[in-house]
Amino acid sequence: MSRPLQLPPPTTTLGLYRQLLRESSYLPSLARPHVDHQIKDRFRRYQKGRVDNDRLRKKLKDAHHELRVLRAANTGDMNRMQKILLKAFGRTGSRRRDLFSNLVRRPPPATTEELEAQVSGTRAWSFDRDPDWLDGWDTEALLAFAKVQAKTSLPSSPRGPLLPKHAVSPDKDIPKENMYGNPFPEKVARTKVRKLYASLADRVLPPLPESEWDRLALVAEGKFEEAGWYVPSRRSAAKSLAGDADAQAGEWKWQLYATRPVGLVDVAQNKKQRLLSGALDENTPHGNTQPVDRHIYTAKFWKRLVKSIWLLTAKETRDPERGGYRVTWARAPFQAPTATTSGMEFFESLPVDASLSNKTKGLKKRGRKSAR
Secondary structure, three states: OOOOOOOOOOOOHHHHHHHHHHHHOOOOOOOHHHHHHHHHHHHHHOOOOOOOHHHHHHHHHHHHHHHHHHHHHHHOOHHHHHHHHHHHOOOOHHHHHHHHHHHHEOOOOOOHHHHHHHHHHHOOOOOOOOOOHHHHEOHHHHHHHHHHHHHOOOOOOOOOOOOOOOOOOHHHHOOOEOOOOOEOOHHHHHHHHHHHHHHHHHHOOOOEOHHHHHHHHHHHOOOHHHHOOOOOOOOOOOOOOOHHHHHHHOOOOHHHHHHOOHHHHOHHHOOOOHHHHOOOOOOOOOOOOOOOOOOOOOHHHHHHHHHHHHOOOEEEEEOOOOOOEEEEEOOOOOOOOOOOOOOHHHHOOOOOOHHHHHHHHHHHHHHHHHHO
8 A cells, every 4th residue: 555645636627537536446346336436427417517606616626525535545544444435335325325215115016906005095194285205105114124123233323223112103103182182283294204204214224235235244254355355556656757847846835834824834734634635744853754544454454344334234135935025134143252371370260061161162163264
């Protein structure tokens, strides 16, 4: 892994687009398709058509920031790399919204009876209203999946905890009468139902496709080749042949220090900002020019990081016996820790049970096999 790049910022929109795609090519192979799709989709969305100049200026500013974030993540910023992987695997961001849309999408009615039942459910409210976004959701599938997620212990979910009390039909929380004993207004009840469903949807972590979930499980076990997981090495940056231009770029610009505060001029050389800016402070007194929180990515790091994300995912498979789908959440197998040689002295005086000793031998053999 190379040190932070000191590349000049792109001056054109097309140059920015190319640098974004170049940085995404250094991401892990399983995360790259989503990032590439996001870059291409957002660029083509504003490529044609009339766009407000202020809005376009804001989008370009955001794109420059995302470019610095990608460079920092590829250089060794673990926190930013974790956020990118969470977005790529649908735990946050637009990918999560797409997976959630697939979860709550109503299947097309196959018979006339199913179509009539769907229409009658939409018209269950007596007051005259237009169909809203909740009418297009398959609330039964959402509640069924939420109940399974509520029973699963998720470590540090990025969407907040989903408790069993949340996975209950919101219709039961709507009172029949108001404080004066009159029937509860149906428009207010409908608004409350939509609000409760929106709160539930914000906590749900939708399932991944089965093939992608299985590949993440292989990476979590350390089987990188079987899962197709690889991280490309960074190519060396091109060097300019114009030596005068490089010398001029390295000159000390005293005019900036004379007209602006030193903290603003040297903000790019701040140790906490070097991963984003790529700047190196060559005049530091302690001689350490590397940024803060820059780490070297190893196979052990990828295994640990992907495993933490895999434990937040689930998959849906068809159940031929009961019909419908079966939800399977990721679970890490429990491995009992073995005592070290220095710690065995605390267990020498304890009575030995034959059944327990046999179990301990079995655990040691499994640990040796896994270590190999």
